[in-house]
Amino acid sequence: MNTTRSVQEASRLLRDADALIIAAGAGMSVDSGLPDFRGSHGLWTSMLPEGMNERDIGSLTQGDIFRRDPLAAWRFYSRALQVCTQTVPHPGYQTLLRWAQDIRHGAFVYTSNVDGHFQRAGFAEERVVECHGSINFMQCSRPCSPAIWSSSDLAASLGDADRLTSAGLPRCGCCGSFSRPNFLMFSDSAWLGARTFAQQLRQEVWRGQIRNPVVVEIGAGLAVPSVRMFAESLRMPLIRINPRDAEIGEGAGVAIRGSALEILSRIDEALVAQRKS
Numbered sequence: 554m555n556t557t558r559s560v561q562e563a564s565r566l567l568r569d570a571d572a573l574i575i576a577a578g579a580g581m582s583v584d585s586g587l588p589d590f591r592g593s594h595g596l597w598t599s600m601l602p603e604g605m606n607e608r609d610i611g612s613l614t615q616g617d618i619f620r621r622d623p624l625a626a627w628r629f630y631s632r633a634l635q636v637c638t639q640t641v642p643h644p645g646y647q648t649l650l651r652w653a654q655d656i657r658h659g660a661f662v663y664t665s666n667v668d669g670h671f672q673r674a675g676f677a678e679e680r681v682v683e684c685h686g687s688i689n690f691m692q693c694s695r696p697c698s699p700a701i702w703s704s705s706d707l708a709a710s711l712g713d714a715d716r717l718t719s720a721g722l723p724r725c726g727c728c729g730s731f732s733r734p735n736f737l738m739f740s741d742s743a744w745l746g747a748r749t750f751a752q753q754l755r756q757e758v759w760r761g762q763i764r765n766p767v768v769v770e771i772g773a774g775l776a777v778p779s780v781r782m783f784a785e786s787l788r789m790p791l792i793r794i795n796p797r798d799a800e801i802g803e804g805a806g807v808a809i810r811g812s813a814l815e816i817l818s819r820i821d822e823a824l825v826a827q828r829k830s
């Protein structure tokens with residue numbers, strides 16, 4: 554199917570649905586200018602502390618880094634926090650928000666992105682699952698308790714990442730250990746997942762109320778397949794948007810090759826044209 558026909562098919566699936574499930578991977582954030590958290594793809598390298606190279610990113614994404622080398626970890630992730638806070642979500646989020654508002658049961662988001670940009674764009678907190686957690690919350694690196702807390706003031710208070718010292722790193726208010734972001738890293742037994750599990754439960758309850766949903770999967774790659782596996786496991790009509798790996802099983806829906814922002818805009822244009830005709 555060529556792209557124009559695929560876009561038409563996607564807009565028909567959307568028009569006929571009564572609920573929208575948005576399954577978003579790193580490709581959704583990349584269009585806002587954010588790097589892919591799990592892979593470097595050259596973008597994280599611009600955020601590396603002085604004296605480190607791309608090879609070091611591997612160790613920075615391991616769960617024990619905040620205990621093994623908290624200063625290196627915080628120099629890296631304080632930049633990530635600042636970038637996530639300062640970057641404006643691209644207009645594709647507003648397109649999705651409009652679709653959600655126009656559909657009977659609204660939308661639920663399932664995303665592996667830790668940037669919190671769906672909530673920033675206006676999606677309700679209780680309609681988002683962040684399956685890998687969020688950089689907008691902190692936890693103890695040990696952890697000494699199930700507590701998590703907002704990192705909203707942290708980005709500004711940490712200041713220049715290169716000037717961070719061990720004495721200035723954020724700490725757990727309970728035990729005094731270093732704190733860390735409440736997102737899932739590789740081999741990460743210390744991650745506190747309760748917030749994510751509560752989000753998942755809310756989504757399952759909502760899914761019990763909808764009858765005729767459509768899933769829009771955006772920028773979910775094969776390298777870390779959490780989002781893709783989730784979208785396929787639903788066995789609901791699926792619109793897959795991806796610049797690479799844009800294939801889909803026979804009868805499962807429609808796959809469209811392209812970036813998140815570009816394809817969302819094209820589907821939106823097709824929806825508007827359908828309404829006028």
Ligand SMILES: [Zn+2]
Pocket residue numbers: 693694695696697698725726727728729730
């Ligand atoms: Zn603690």
